[in-house]
Amino acid sequence: MITLRPELRTIADWITAGSRVLDLGCGDGTLLAHLRDTRQVHGYGLEIDPANIVKAIDNGIYVIQTDLDAGLNEFESATFDYVVMSQTLQAVHYPDRLLDEMLRVGREGIITFPNFGYWRNRLQLLAGRMPLTRTLPHTWYNTPNIHLCTLHDFQDLCAEKQFRILERTVVDRAHRSSLPMRLMPNLMGEIALYRIKRR
16 A cells, blocks of 8 residues: 655645646655556556656656746646646746646645745745754755745746646645644745645
8 A cells, every 4th residue: 555645645635537647746656556556547647767767667657757947848738637746846947937837737726835934934934044843844055946935936936927726635644634724824835735726
């Protein structure tokens, strides 16, 4: 049985059975394998790390080695029902362009990212330090993250691009929600999950 990390369970719940899915930064293909086995999803993964590609192939996933900063030109418009990007948005050079591409090749986009507005991050910044937390575990000099954002930043970009937010969830690292997170998501949410589409 495949074990999904917490936010992948929410993503899986948002995806309709029998859909066509493209997973950007698919890692070892765990999400796509789960969707294939439980929801009869037809999927492809894009990944840059050769070790992850080998694991994805071992999981029976169709995977293409590519750098997401190069775009999604190999795919025609409206090829997929969902394009997923989990914990990868903050690590690409042009997140705004990649979001455009996601909603060109897919009907909906599902994005998760660490919320830089989370209160523990803010406290560390007030102390004059770059945040180091469970969702941002790298030090400033070895982090893969180059474009961190808050919920407000992401929602502003969606408004600018005229993307419609269909669903939003904020959780902690253990995928728990709470009343404070629902009342003050940008301050209390550790991980943000969005489902978006073009207007």
